[in-house]
Structures are given as structure tokens and as C-alpha cells.
Amino acid sequence: MNLRGIQAIYIYEMNRSFRTLIQSLVSPVLSTILYFIVFGAAIGSRMENISNVSYGAFIVPGLIMLTVQMQSVNNASFGIYFPKFIGTTYELLSAPLSFVEIVIGYVGAATTKAFSIGLIILATSYLFVTINIVHPFFMVFFLLLTCISFSLLGFIIGIVSDNFEQLNIAPMLIITPLVFLGGSFYTLDMLPPFWQNFALLNPIVYLISGFRWAFFGIGDVPILTSVFFILLFTSICISIIWYIFKTGYRIKN
Amino acid sequence: MSEIISVKSLVKKYDNDFIAVKNLSLKINQGEIIALLGPNGAGKTTLISTICGLASITSGSITVNGLDVIQDYRKTREIIGLVPQELALEPFEKVINSVKFSRRLFGKKNDNEYIEKLLTKLQLYDKKDNIIKSLSGGMKRRVMIAKALSHNPKILFLDEPTAGVDVELRKDMWNIVKELKNEGVTIILTTHYIEEAEMIADRIGIVNNGELLLVEEKNKLIKRMSIKILKVRLKKPLKKIPQKLAKYKLKLIDDGNSFNYYYNIGKEKTGITSLLSDMNEIGINLFDIQTEETSLEDIFVKIIKD
Numbered sequence: 266m267n268l269r270g271i272q273a274i275y276i277y278e279m280n281r282s283f284r285t286l287i288q289s290l291v292s293p294v295l296s297t298i299l300y301f302i303v304f305g306a307a308i309g310s311r312m313e314n315i316s317n318v319s320y321g322a323f324i325v326p327g328l329i330m331l332t333v334q335m336q337s338v339n340n341a342s343f344g345i346y347f348p349k350f351i352g353t354t355y356e357l358l359s360a361p362l363s364f365v366e367i368v369i370g371y372v373g374a375a376t377t378k379a380f381s382i383g384l385i386i387l388a389t390s391y392l393f394v395t396i397n398i399v400h401p402f403f404m405v406f407f408l409l410l411t412c413i414s415f416s417l418l419g420f421i422i423g424i425v426s427d428n429f430e431q432l433n434i435a436p437m438l439i440i441t442p443l444v445f446l447g448g449s450f451y452t453l454d455m456l457p458p459f460w461q462n463f464a465l466l467n468p469i470v471y472l473i474s475g476f477r478w479a480f481f482g483i484g485d486v487p488i489l490t491s492v493f494f495i496l497l498f499t500s501i502c503i504s505i506i507w508y509i510f511k512t513g514y515r516i517k518n
Numbered sequence: 519m520s521e522i523i524s525v526k527s528l529v530k531k532y533d534n535d536f537i538a539v540k541n542l543s544l545k546i547n548q549g550e551i552i553a554l555l556g557p558n559g560a561g562k563t564t565l566i567s568t569i570c571g572l573a574s575i576t577s578g579s580i581t582v583n584g585l586d587v588i589q590d591y592r593k594t595r596e597i598i599g600l601v602p603q604e605l606a607l608e609p610f611e612k613v614i615n616s617v618k619f620s621r622r623l624f625g626k627k628n629d630n631e632y633i634e635k636l637l638t639k640l641q642l643y644d645k646k647d648n649i650i651k652s653l654s655g656g657m658k659r660r661v662m663i664a665k666a667l668s669h670n671p672k673i674l675f676l677d678e679p680t681a682g683v684d685v686e687l688r689k690d691m692w693n694i695v696k697e698l699k700n701e702g703v704t705i706i707l708t709t710h711y712i713e714e715a716e717m718i719a720d721r722i723g724i725v726n727n728g729e730l731l732l733v734e735e736k737n738k739l740i741k742r743m744s745i746k747i748l749k750v751r752l753k754k755p756l757k758k759i760p761q762k763l764a765k766y767k768l769k770l771i772d773d774g775n776s777f778n779y780y781y782n783i784g785k786e787k788t789g790i791t792s793l794l795s796d797m798n799e800i801g802i803n804l805f806d807i808q809t810e811e812t813s814l815e816d817i818f819v820k821i822i823k824d
Contacts, residue, residue, distance in 0.1 A: 267592070273622035284610065352606030356665070359570040359600045360623040361592035513574050 270362045274370025275377075278344050282378050289340075289378060290385070293332050297386045300328050301393045304450060315452055316483045321394040325387070326477040327449030333383040333408065334415045334444055334469070338436045341375035341419030346432050349423070364510030368420060375416035376409070383408050396480065404479035410495050411472055417502035424509055443469045448477075453485040468494060522548040522673060522704050523569065528578035530564050530728075538564040540728040541578070548672075551695065551705040552733075553719035555712065555818055561728040562708040563603060566675050570600045582673065596624060599671035603678045603708075605658045607665075609651035613642060616650060617664045624669035633668065640664050640694065656687040663694065673704045680714060692718050712818055716740075724821050731821055741783070748779040748790060750797075751806040762800050766793050 282289040305321035312320035348354045357367055390396060398404050419436075426432040447469030453461045464470055465486075475491025478484035484491065508514070523546040530539040539561045546552055554562045567573035569580050571591060580587045582594035608616060617633055637643040640660045645653060650661060659679065666674060676695070680688040688711075695705055695718050709715055715722055716736070723733040734742070755774035766789065768777040781788040797804065 267625045269622045269625045269627070273619050277619055280615075348608075351608065352602075352604050353608060355570075355572055355600065355602050355606060356620060356623060358572050359595060359598065361595040361625060362623065363592075 267360075267362050267366050270360060271366050271370045271373070274357075274367065275374045278340075278371060278374030279377065281344075282340070282374075290382060293336055293382050294385055294389060297328050297332050298389060300324070301390060305393050316481065318481050318483070319394060322390075322396050323477075323481075324450055325390045325394065325396055326480045327447075327473050328390075329383050329386050329408070330411065330447075330469075330473050330476050331444045331449050332386055333379045333412055334440060334472075335436060336382050337375055337379040337412050337415035338419035338422065338440060340378050341372055341416040342423035342426065342432055342436070343419075344371045344375055345420055345423035346426055346429075350429075364506075368417075368506055368510075372413065372416040372420055375419060376412040379412040379416065380409055383412065398480050399482040400479045404476065407472075407476050407479050407491075407495070410499065411476070414495060414499040414502055417499065417506060421502060421505050421509070424506075424514075440469075443467050444473075448473045448485055468498060471495070472498075520548050521545050522583055523706075524581045525565070525569070526579045528565070528568060528580065529576045530561075530568055530573060531576040538728050539568070542725075542728065542730050543578075544723065544730055544733060546704060546706060548704055549699065549702055550720045551699050551707060551718055552721045552723060553715035553736075554706065554708045554723045554725055555710075555715055556708075556725035557710075560725040562725050563677055564728075565725070566600070566677055566706065566708065570598055570675060571595060572600075596669070597672040599666035599669065599674045601662045601666045601674070601676045601679055603681060605655065605662065607650045607658055607661060609649070611650055612647055613637070613650060613653070613661055613664075614646040616661065617668050620665040621668035626669045632670070636664055636667055639697070641690075656683055659683060659687070659691075663691075667698075671703070673706070674698060676705060676707045678708055678710065680709070680711065688714070724818060726821075745780050746783050746788075747810040748781065748793075749776060749808045749810065750779065750804050751776045753803040753805045756802070760800055760802070762796055763793070763802075766796075 301321070301324075304324055309320035309324070314320065315323045348357065422432065422435045446464065447467050448464070453464050453470065456464060471486055471491045471494035474484035474486045475488055475495065478488045478491065523544070525542060525544040528539050528542045529537065531537045542561070542565065544565075554565070556562050564573060568575050569582065569587060571587065575588070583597060585594050587594045611619075614633065614637070617637065618628060621633065622628065634643065634646075637646050640663060642657065642660050642664055645657060650658065653661065663676075663679070679695075680691050683691070692714070695707070699705060707714070707719065719736050721733060722736050722739055724731045732739070751772075752775055756770060756777070757774060759768050759770060759777070766779055768779055770777050779790070779793060781790065794804075
């Protein structure tokens with residue numbers, strides 16, 4: 266295995282984030298703090314507790330999920346799209362690197378960034394609400410798996426995109442609505458029966474539910490269902506990437 | 519010289535059914551400079567791309583140092599450096615970081631001494647901490663070469679390295695290429711500039727429509743294909759070439775005041791003596807004589823047209 270090659274891509278990507286620290290770190294953290302202020306402090310104080318959890322605390326897992334999913338997708342998609350855009354993918358393809366190693370480098374860096382942001386947001390949330398995490402190890406595991414799977418998705422988007430507009434279409438028009446409608450700010454039983462069933466078609470519901478279970482021991486769906494969905498999602502992304510590299514789709518001539 | 523690259527019956531067909539390389543076979547010797555000449559779209563870059571791993575192979579095989587470029591891609595790519603045609607660089611990165619990145623991609627440990635020597639050789643050392651986007655086009659081209667050489671490759675592919683660069687930089691590039699050859703690097707160069715091939719290549723390959731029309735040692739090719747021109751200036755102008763001289767296929771110019779005679783220096787007899795003798799026999803007096811040699815460019819055009 267070309268570990269130095271993987272390390273080179275990983276460090277290069279991480280350095281890119283450090284060069285754009287405001288965009289990479291400050292911006293998502295600030296956005297999330299604003300959510301805490303508006304939904305947690307202002308509106309949340311007038312909301313009833315949900316399953317004995319204050320509304321301010323209740324939205325923490327959803328907000329973390331919202332941010333890490335967007336960050337994973339954005340970082341990974343831009344990470345691979347930018348070399349495509351400026352033409353430097355020739356370097357990756359002509360180096361003694363396997364496709365798996367290239368993916369580990371880019372997805373690893375995107376995962377690290379998103380995971381770090383997730384932890385920073387969690388730490389920040391303690392400034393606003395009191396949280397006791399019921400299953401801390403599972404929370405870390407689930408957060409990490411979410412970052413990996415959405416970074417894989419971002420990598421696919423970066424490969425498939427032909428321009429910056431396409432790069433933003435999936436995160437803005439698909440992922441954001443799904444995350445907002447996936448129970449970030451409410452439980453499914455707060456919805457009318459029809460919409461409860463309809464919401465179960467949204468894969469993000471299972472992720473937010475699983476993550477919330479790790480925090481408070483409560484979820485919209487059984488935890489094993491959430492684990493199954495996150496593993497299924499990760500497997501689908503890996504399969505698509507495997508196909509892309511096997512066929513050279515949008516990468517090799 | 520031992521063979522370092524072997525391309526056998528290579529075919530590259532794109533998804534749109536365009537066949538960029540047609541059953542092409544080529545052997546490249548260790549330590550030589552081979553120039554691949556050909557018009558745009560001839561298949562030169564596609565050929566390089568298949569060897570370096572940028573393009574898949576439809577059929578045929580390629581070995582580098584005796585190893586298959588698909589089965590043993592790690593070992594074959596380790597010894598190859600590639601400078602593509604386009605200036606493709608991360609604009610916001612420092613020169614030295616970009617070169618170090620390339621070296622690490624090839625699995626090599628950082629070697630500051632080697633990188634600094636390389637940057638010095640390419641006259642980039644004083645720019646090492648500059649952001650790439652602040653460099654001129656010529657300097658960027660040098661950075662591309664530095665990146666390609668960062669892992670100390672045995673084979674260097676230069677895809678039109680001097681396209682769009684000024685004459686001075688082009689000559690600098692030629693010197694760099696010659697130095698690399700002296701260090702034992704095998705260089706495969708594609709170019710539009712015949713002069714470039716004439717100046718630095720050991721062998722010339724001519725590619726057109728995805729086919730390799732010929733590969734030959736440069737000097738032998740020039741000698742074999744060289745047509746010289748004998749320009750004869752006459753004392754009195756001619757209205758037309760006399761019947762007696764028809765067999766020489768002369769071409770009247772300057773309103774009949776001169777004619778050109780084309781002959782091949784590779785042949786045993788040039789026909790000059792008999793031409794002059796026949797002219798004397800029918801009373802055509804010459805005023806002056808001069809000869810001109812054909813260039814590689816003339817040869818190239820002739821081969822492509824044929």
C-alpha cells in the first residue's frame with residue numbers, strides 16, 4: 266500500500282482547509298450557534314420537553330447531523346472536483362496509487378474535517394444547554410460513520426459534476442431539504458399520520474434518529490434499523506465509487 | 519541500448535467510437551530521446567496517456583521495464599514522470615510544497631536536498647516559496663517539470679513542453695532535456711516543432727491518424743529522405759524546358775531565368791553531371807548554381823501527405 270501517497274493527499278486536503286479556516290470551520294460553527302440561539306434559547310424556552318428532554322437539548326443531535334452531513338459532502342466533493350477543474354488529476358492517475366488509496370486520502374480528509382466540526386459544535390452546545398450523552402461511544406461511532414458515508418457521497422458528487430453549479434445542486438436541493446425534513450427539529454410522532462409514514466421514506470430520518478438515540482436513548486425508529494440504514498448507505502456509496510474507478514467513469518479517458 | 523518501453527498492437531477506442539490509436543507498436547530504448555511528431559489529433563497524447571495510466575487500453579499491451587502497465591502499475595508508474603501539455607497546477611500552493619506533494623504521491627520519502635537541487639537546476643530555487651499563481655507561464659512550465667522529476671524517474675514524458683513558450687525558454691528547455699539525457703533519463707517528447715525534434719531527438723517517430731508511420735534515427739531519416747535542390751540560374755531565359763531535359767523534371771522559375779532540379783543525396787547517382795552535360799549539348803549556358811537542403815519539416819510534410 267502507498268501510505269505516503271495517501272498521507273500526501275490527506276495532508277494536502279487538510280492544509281487547504283487551514284488556508285481557508287473561516288470558510289471551513291468558523292462559518293459552519295457560527296451558523297449552528299445561530300440555530301441554537303434561535304431554536305434553542307429563543308423559541309425553545311417556550312416549547313414543551315420532548316420525552317423529558319428540553320427542546321434546546323433535543324435539537325443538538327439534529328443540528329450536528331445537519332452540519333456534518335453538509336460539511337462531509339461539501340468537503341469531499343470540492344476536494345476531488347477542484348483537481349478535476351484545474352486538471353491536476355493527471356498527477357493522481359499517473360502516480361503509483363490504487364483507486365482505494367485515492368479515496369482514502371480524499372474521504373479521510375473530508376471525514377476528519379466534518380467529524381472535527383461535529384465535535385466542536387457539540388462542545389459549543391454545552392454553552393447553551395445541558396446534555397448528558399447516554400451512549401457516548403455509540404455517539405462517536407455513529408457520528409464517524411455518518412461523516413464517512415456522506416464524504417463518500419460527496420466524493421461521488423465531485424466526480425460526476427461537470428461544473429460548480431452541479432457541484433452545489435445535490436447538497437442544496439437534495440440533502441438540505443432531506444435533513445431539515447428528517448427530524449432535526451422534531452420527532453416523527455409530532456407529524457400527522459400520513460406525513461409520519463411519508464417521512465419514513467427519507468433516509469436521513471434513520472440517521473438522525475440513531476444519533477439522537479445515542480444522546481438520549483430515544484429515537485423515531487429502532488436503533489438497529491438506524492444502524493442498518495447507515496451501513497446500507499455506506500455500502501451503496503462504496504459500490505458506486507468502486508464502479509466509477511473500475512470503469513474510469515468521468516476520471517479516465 | 520536495452521529496451522525500456524514496449525508498445526504492442528495498441529488500440530485505443532473512445533466511448534464515441536473514435537479510434538485514437540490504431541494497432542500501434544513501438545519500442546523505446548533506455549537513455550534515448552525520442553520525439554513523436556504529428557499534427558493535432560494524431561494520437562500522440564493518447565499514446566502517452568495509455569502508457570502513463572491516464573487512459574484505458576482497448577486492446578494490445580504496454581510494458582515498461584519489462585512489466586505490464588496494468589498488472590504491475592505501481593512498479594511501472596514509479597519510474598515514470600509526466601509533464602502534460604496543459605499547465606495544470608494548484609494555483610494557491612507554494613512551489614516547493616507542490617513539488618514535495620508530487621514526490622510523496624509516488625511513495626517517496628521527503629528529500630529536501632534532492633528537491634532543492636532540482637529546483638536549482640530548473641532555476642526555480644529563488645521562487646520556491648512563491649505561490650504558483652504569481653509565476654509566469656514559463657516558470658509554471660518549469661514547476662511542471664520539477665513535479666514530474668520530483669521522484670527521480672527513469673522515464674520522462676514531455677507532452678509538447680514548449681508549446682506557447684518563447685524562444686529563450688524553449689532553448690532552456692532543450693538544455694534541460696539534454697542534461698536529463700546525460701543523467702540517463704529516457705525522454706519521450708511530443709511536439710509540433712520540427713526544429714525541436716531536429717535539435718534534441720535521437721530518434722523520430724511520425725504519428726498520424728492514430729498510426730505510427732515511421733520510427734527512425736533522426737540522422738538516418740534526414741539522410742534517407744533528404745531531397746536537395748539544385749538551383750540553376752541561366753544566362754538566357756527559357757520559355758519552356760527543352761525535350762532533351764524533360765527526364766530531369768525541372769521546374770522553371772523566375773520567368774524562365776532559373777530552374778530547380780530535385781535530387782536525392784541518398785542515391786548513388788544524383789544526375790547532376792548528366793544534366794549539365796545535356797544542357798551543354800543543347801547550348802543552354804548557366805550563369806550560376808546553388809544548392810539547398812530540405813529540412814526535417816519538409817520530410818515530415820512529405821510523409822504525412824504520402
